Amino acid sequence: MRFQHSTLRLAGVIAAAALAACAPKGPWKGSVEYNLSTGLRAVNAQPAYDAGFTGRGVTVALIDCGIDKKRGELGKNLSPLSTDLNPERKVILADRHGDEVAGPLGSKLDGHGLAGVAYNATVLSVRADFDGGWKGQCGFYPRDIARALDYAVEKGAKVAVLPFRADQRFGPKFEASLQRAVDAGVAIVISSGNESSGQPSWPARYATDPRFEGGIVVVGGARKDGSLAPWSNRAGLTSGWFIIAPGEDVITDCGGQYCRRVSGTSVSAAYVAGGLALIMQAKPEINARGAIELLLKSARTVGDPEEAGRGSLDIGAVFAF
Numbered sequence: 001m002r003f004q005h006s007t008l009r010l011a012g013v014i015a016a017a018a019l020a021a022c023a024p025k026g027p028w029k030g031s032v033e034y035n036l037s038t039g040l041r042a043v044n045a046q047p048a049y050d051a052g053f054t055g056r057g058v059t060v061a062l063i064d065c066g067i068d069k070k071r072g073e074l075g076k077n078l079s080p081l082s083t084d085l086n087p088e089r090k091v092i093l094a095d096r097h098g099d100e101v102a103g104p105l106g107s108k109l110d111g112h113g114l115a116g117v118a119y120n121a122t123v124l125s126v127r128a129d130f131d132g133g134w135k136g137q138c139g140f141y142p143r144d145i146a147r148a149l150d151y152a153v154e155k156g157a158k159v160a161v162l163p164f165r166a167d168q169r170f171g172p173k174f175e176a177s178l179q180r181a182v183d184a185g186v187a188i189v190i191s192s193g194n195e196s197s198g199q200p201s202w203p204a205r206y207a208t209d210p211r212f213e214g215g216i217v218v219v220g221g222a223r224k225d226g227s228l229a230p231w232s233n234r235a236g237l238t239s240g241w242f243i244i245a246p247g248e249d250v251i252t253d254c255g256g257q258y259c260r261r262v263s264g265t266s267v268s269a270a271y272v273a274g275g276l277a278l279i280m281q282a283k284p285e286i287n288a289r290g291a292i293e294l295l296l297k298s299a300r301t302v303g304d305p306e307e308a309g310r311g312s313l314d315i316g317a318v319f320a321f
Contacts, residue, residue: 036114036259039104039246042226043271044316045117048278051319055118055277060105061152061160061186062273063145064098065129065138073107073114073254074123081155082125085147089131095138096253098125100262101163103252105270113254117274117315124157142170145203146177153184158280158288160186161273163266165193165201178206182215187280187288189273191265192220192233192242198306199236207241214241214289217276217296219269220308221247226300228308232265235309241292242309243299245271275315282319294318 040046048054059079067078106123107116128148129138145162152160160181169175181188193201200207200218207216221232222244228234235242247268253260272295279291286294298318299311 031111033109033111033113033115036251036254037104039250039271040115040117042222042224042246043117043275043313045275045278047316047319048282051282053278053282053319054109055106055121055274055281058118058159058277058280059122059124059155059157060118060273060277061124061126061148061155061157062098062102062105063126063128063148063152063160063162064101064164065095065133066093066098066127067102067125068093068096068099073112073116074102075108075110077106077108077116077119077121077123079122079124079155082123083151084127085144085151086127086131091132095133095136096260097138097163097266098127099253100260101161101266101270103254103270104246104250104267105161105274107254113259114251117271118277121274121277124152124155126151140164142174145170146174149177149181153181153186157186159273159276160188161269162188162190162203163269165191166203168202170203174203175206175211178203179211182212182288185288186215187276187292188212188216189269189276190216190218191269192218192235192238194221194231194264195233196231197233197236200233200238200242204233204238207238214292216241217272217292218242218309219265219272220244221263221265221268222312223248226312227302229263231263232268234307236306239305239309241296243272243296243311243313244268244302244308245313271313275313275318278315279318
């Protein structure tokens with residue numbers, strides 16, 4: 001079985017000229033990074049920053065199809081333990097999906113491009129796609145995702161992002177690795193998919209499995225007005241563990257001259273993973289399930305729970321408790 005990632009479409013590129021016009025001390029109003037990082041305002045991240053939390057000391061594993069170290073904005077936030085599970089790979093990058101997800105997650109704060117939600121977190125990139133991709137996109141086998149999860153646990157990740165989808169269960173090897181990750185205290189963030197379905201795709205549906213209950217958060221895509229995007233899969237049976245985050249025309253993957261605009265639940269998952277990193281830095285005494293529940297109960301209600309689950313990501317509300 002093979003499956004693909006969950007970014008819906010590339011809507012184009014935007015000019016990123018004058019990115020070095022100022023060098024702000026933070027992603028504050030008036031800075032270039034603030035203006036490009038619209039998702040930070042949508043998820044109300046400012047209260048976390050005001051309290052001094054930036055994700056520092058928290059490792060987030062991004063299981064995807066690789067990071068372009070030369071173009072990517074992670075810089076020193078990219079873990080030196082990042083790896084490619086295929087040592088004999090021939091294709092350098094099947095597509096830019098990994099960079100697109102990494103942008104809103106952990107882009108460093110440096111006065112250029114955009115800032116990630118957890119802009120001081122450590123991003124552990126675990127490349128797990130099969131060589132050559134599938135239909136122009138990176139694709140994956142469940143056995144490799146299982147290996148990637150085990151690697152993330154071994155290297156001390158506290159959050160793992162799984163931004164891909166499939167139409168069926170992943171099988172016992174993956175489920176065993178997922179169990180090990182949840183038991184090790186890793187918060188699992190999974191994209192719901194982009195098929196306008198009433199239920200999330202796999203592996204997001206594992207959120208309803210009693211073995212993993214409370215250890216997985218499923219992420220749907222939000223439009224710019226905060227409502228659930230029509231292309232996003234709905235919460236369905238995962239409504240208790242489902243949250244929505246920015247996913248429409250998200251600015252990401254900024255190089256020296258251009259940034260990209262992408263839409264899809266993959267980038268939505270990046271915001272949630274970043275939010276969890278902020279919480280875990282601020283509240284090291286709580287476990288992964290506690291961090292997930294805190295994030296979920298702080299969400300802003302958006303319509304029917306069977307559609308948008310617990311609602312829209314509101315990081316600032318967590319820091320109001």
